[in-house]
Amino acid sequence: xxxxxxxxxxxxxxxxxxxxxxxxxxxxxxxxxxxxxxxxxxxxxxxxxxxxxxxxxxxxxxxxxxxxxxxxxxxxxxxxxxxxxxxxxxxxxxxxxxxxxxxxxxxxxxxxxxxxxxxxxxxxxxxxxxxxxxxxxxxxxxxxxxxxxxxxxxxxxxxxxxxxxxxxxxxxxxxxxxxxxxxxxxxxxxxxxxxxxxxxxxxxxxxxxxxxxxxxxxxxxxxxxxxxxxxxxxxxxxxxxxxxxxxxxxxxxxxxxxxxxxxxxxxxxxxxxxxxxxxxxxxxxxxxxxxxxxx
Numbered sequence: 001x002x003x004x005x006x007x008x009x010x011x012x013x014x015x016x017x018x019x020x021x022x023x024x025x026x027x028x029x030x031x032x033x034x035x036x037x038x039x040x041x042x043x044x045x046x047x048x049x050x051x052x053x054x055x056x057x058x059x060x061x062x063x064x065x066x067x068x069x070x071x072x073x074x075x076x077x078x079x080x081x082x083x084x085x086x087x088x089x090x091x092x093x094x095x096x097x098x099x100x101x102x103x104x105x106x107x108x109x110x111x112x113x114x115x116x117x118x119x120x121x122x123x124x125x126x127x128x129x130x131x132x133x134x135x136x137x138x139x140x141x142x143x144x145x146x147x148x149x150x151x152x153x154x155x156x157x158x159x160x161x162x163x164x165x166x167x168x169x170x171x172x173x174x175x176x177x178x179x180x181x182x183x184x185x186x187x188x189x190x191x192x193x194x195x196x197x198x199x200x201x202x203x204x205x206x207x208x209x210x211x212x213x214x215x216x217x218x219x220x221x222x223x224x225x226x227x228x229x230x231x232x233x234x235x236x237x238x239x240x241x242x243x244x245x246x247x248x249x250x251x252x253x254x255x256x257x258x259x260x261x262x263x264x265x266x267x268x269x270x271x272x273x274x275x276x277x278x279x280x281x282x283x284x285x286x287x288x289x290x291x292x293x294x295x
Contacts, residue, residue, distance in 0.1 A: 153207070
């Protein structure tokens, strides 16, 4: 019905001619000098849809989806042909209540409405080019790790020198969150004292995500374990003292060296596997998704 209502009179007549040509069962009414109204075309399509087995199969699938409580997502809805769209729109729903005897919607003169607004001349829907916004316009601009950390530093109460050092460290971080430049070099390039740089590093390492500002993988994992209150635990000791044994999966050797049961080693290994070796990348993706959802 929606498709029919969008057509002007010339397009409507062209659609009826095509329907008659494709379906030999349809018959053209005698020419009375008046063109069919949208209501009459809708009535024809309703009669046609009730006898089409393919349309009934589509409706049964829709009803099964509705009864199972599954929601349709806009990006996953398949495109129907004009015939299927007309049939779906015209077919009555299974739980539809009886319509009132007088429907205000039917009292609208759609013929004159479309004559006034949509009939300056014949326009083929295929020939119209409508500028639609691209999908990229719905996405937020990429958020860098530096932006994410700077937003957190802005709300911290820090001495001026410490804040300056923290900003310098954030500017030297890799996308993964690691600081590959020696702290002394950053201090010299920024003209800051090494004590201020260490204080700034402590401020950066206290930010989310835990693990940023580390120099090595071992330090990154230890920062995350410290943040979870696991300092000096089995997992912390494995990372701090026996990372090579962990990398080569020598779990029995770990149990022997640490004097722990094999079950404790397996639990500690599971904890370590849930740590993030590149926290900067995760922070960037999470912040981008959150801004896209908010927009």
